Amino acid sequence: MGRDGGEVSRRENRAAFLFLSPWLIGFAVFTAWPLIYSGYLSLTDYDVINSASFVGFDNYVELFSDPKIALALTNTLLFTAVQVPLYIVVSLALALLLARAGRASGFFRTVFFLPKMTPPVAVGILFLLLFNGQSGLINTGLGWVGVDGPSWTTDPAWVKPGLIIMSLWTVGSSVLILLAALRGVPEELYEAARLDGAGHWRQFLSVTLPMISPAVFFIVIVNTIAGLQTFDEAYTAFFGAGNTTYGNDAALFYVIYLFQQAFQFLNMGYASAMAWVLFVVIMIITAIQAIVSRRLVHYEGGASR
Template sequence: MTTPTLAHTRRASPLARSEARAGWLFISPWLVGFAIFTAGAMIFSLVLAFGRYDIVTNTVSVTGANNFRDLLADPKVATSLGNTLFYAVLAVPLEIVVALCLALLLSRAPRGGGFFRTLFYLPKMTPAVATAAMFFLLLNGNTGAINRALRAIGIQGPQWLVDPAWVKPSIVLMTLWAVSGTMVIFLAALHNVPHELYEASALDGAGGARTFFSITLPMISGALFFNVIVLTIAAFQIFDSAYLLFWRDNTNASPEASLFYAIYLFQKAFRQFDLGFAAAMAWVMFVVIMLVTLVQVRLGNRFVFYEGDQR
């Protein structure tokens, strides 16, 4: 058996360079798109955050940190951020629990599992406008189907779309309608749990709850960790469901409880054309999401089990 010589290494280097060039060529469309539509837009928005855009002359004048000072002085920014945080704290745990329960049910379906997976995933494919229109009818406080069902069992349903205390729960209900994307990730993780662990648990006489918390939950902790991060980021960016339910008519009659951060950003940018203020809002939210994600990663890595982990 011979060892590679320097000549062999040199003969192989042109092939390596050719493969590298081919790789860069294949990913070049993505790199160009990222540079123009993502990185370029972010850099321009950062410039806007420290300036004021004149839509008539199409020019940007530097104003320093005025936009950030105005942002801190605007009470609607604090209100919209508080509404967004409240929604995230309420929606993310419920989405995780509902998605995991559905995945557990589907993982135990002996027959017809494919049919039910398709059935449960259909709401995810429904357009957001159609979903909002459906929930606008379901959540009507007087004639909605949900309150009619509650009245049938002797419960007076709330004014979901009017009462400030029930505005955010109504949006959470609409969000749970499309929880099937998270469910699919959990279902894939559940199918990867070794059956030998369940067999050993049954031989040891462990009950269902002990098996779930000692085997199932640790083995799918990676998927759980991923879903928590993704759902938290999505919750901070909540826009379409709240906008379609409460702000599509662009009136002042919409309840303040439905004013989320992304909606107020949209209003400042495309209703009032204060693009500098909106860019400052966007960068503040970027920093908030980054900090929250870093905290989640730091805390989550202590509890996530990875295959082959010897901790």
């Protein structure tokens, strides 16, 4: 029996590896190898045309003296620091409304999620149409209430706020995640809170937020990583068509500058070093968020951990 059981176990293991092999091959070819190769390229001077020449850590040293690195990283961090909390607040507000929508919630779930299906390039073009300082729909609407709208696409002070507002176009997926979390909160917890005299606001703070905190934490992590890699919409709106307005520097995010170095200037080694620096920054920020979450995130069956 033991020998037969061992043979069955080996067959199951082989079958498991067989089913996993497409993913393992894809991971090795499209993720692991590019990651390793980019690490090598970051230590070289490589322009695609000529052979790579080893330069050690010169690319990393150059990063600290490149003023555009500081500009792009600052733009990216500011964008992410404002966009992620606002994204969470809007998503949660819409999820709370949907939770009270009753039978109509199915229709509104679809409506909220549809913009997520819009290609990012189309969103970038839509940004230019909506936020045009002279004829855009946003400024036209502000004009109806007597407000003189800013130059969203040319004034450096308003470029990032405009992009942040436009990013809220795609809150649909987060709304659905939070709605599912809200519906998973046990009703008896609200009943107990009401018996203790808690009002709606106290119930939200003491019951709703702790119970949905794992979902909120997940959305924070995912959107922080996405914010640090912002590219499509900003590039389409400000760089894709050769736009040279002075508002470009305000929209120069880190990944856009990395793209320029790699595919416009063909500085593949330098761009690879930039990619590794971004990877380290994302890992550090994610680790900090994970540490902070131990005090703030509540898991069923126990306190925050």
